[in-house]
Amino acid sequence: MSKPLVSESLSDTVRSKMESELVAGHLAPGTVLDERSLAERFGVSRTPVREAVLHLAAQGLLNVIPRVGVVVPKLGIRELLELLEMLAEMEGVCASFAAKRMTIVQRAEFRAALKACRQAARNGDSKRYAGANKKFHEIIYAAAHNEWAVRQVRALRMRCAAYQRSRFDLAGRLDKSLGEHERIVAAIEAGEVARSRLAMQEHISIGGQDFADLVRGLDPNLLASG
Template sequence: SRTPVREALQTLAGSGLVATMPRRGTIVASITVADLIEMFEVMAELEAMCARLAARRMARTDIEKLMALGDECGTLQEHADADAYYEANVNFHEVIYAGCRNSFLERQTKNVRNRLAPYRRLQLHRPGRVKKSNAEHSEILDAISTGDAERAGRLMHQHVAVQGEALNDLL
C-alpha cells in the first residue's frame, strides 16, 4: 500500500539517499565531489573514535578475532585480489566498530561507511594500495592490542583519510 512506501521513501530521504522533488516525485540523490570529500572527513573521525574506544574497551577474544582478520587480509594482499581483500577489510573494520562498545557510534559509522562503500572499494584498485592498507591494519591492530588509544585513533584517521585523498586525486 502507499503508506509503507511513503514511509520508506521518507526514511531514504532522511538518510540522504533519495531527494523528493516537488511535482516530480522522488529520485536517487546525486553526490557531488564536495559531498564525498566531506563524507570521508566525517568517516575518518568516526573510525578514529571507534579505534580509540576499542583500544580501551575491546575484549581479548575480540582482539584475537581482529588478529585473525588481520592475518586473512595479509593472505589476500599477497594474492592481489582487491575485491576479496575489500570484504575482509570490511570485516576487520566492523570488529573495531563493535569493539568500541558504543552501539550508537557503531550504527552511525556503518551508515556512513555504507554510503561510501563504492568509493572505498574503488580506491583499493590503485597500484600498491592493498599492500599499504594491510600495513596500516597491522599498525592499528598493534595500537589496539596494546591499549594505546591515542595512537589507534591517529592511525585509523590516517588510514581512512587517505581514501578521501585518493578519491580527490582520482577525480
C-alpha cells in the same frame, strides 16, 4: 494492534534491503526510483516502501523530489571530501573506544581478520580484500561498545559507498591499506587510545594524490555537477 506491527516490520525489511542495494551499487547515485516499482520489486504494498523511503531520506541517502520521484543523490567532489573527513574522525573514535574495550574473543577475531587481509593482499585479490576489510572494521565497531558512534559510522559509510567501491583497484592500495591495518592492530592491542585513533584516522583520511586518484577512477556520472 497487530497490523501496525506488521507494517513496521515490512518497512524495516524494505529499508534494510534498500540499504544493502545502495552499498552494493545496485542503486547508484542519480538513479530515479518510484514507489510502485519498489513495491513490486520487494513484494509489498506501497505503504512500507513509503515509510522506508522517508526514513532513508531523513538520513540523506535518498531525495524525494516533487513531480520527479525518489532519487539517489549524487555527491560533488567537495561533499565527498567532507564526508570522508567526517568518516575518518568517527572511525577514529570507534578505534579509540576499541582500544579500551576490545574483549579477548574480539582480539582473536581481529587477528584472524588481519590474517585474511594479509592473504588477500598477497594474492592481489581486491575483491577478497574488500570483504576482509569489511570484517576488520566490523570487529572494531563491535569492540567500541558504543552504538551511537557506530550508527554514525555506518551512515557515513553508506553515503560514501558508491564512491569507494573501486578504491582497492588503485595501484598499490592493497599493500598500503594492509600496512595501515597492521598499525591499527598494534595500537589497539597495546591499549593505546590516542595512537589507535590516529592510526585509524590516517587509514581513512584521503587527500592530495590519493584523493585525486580516487576521483579520477570514478564514473563521471556519479558526481554532481557544479
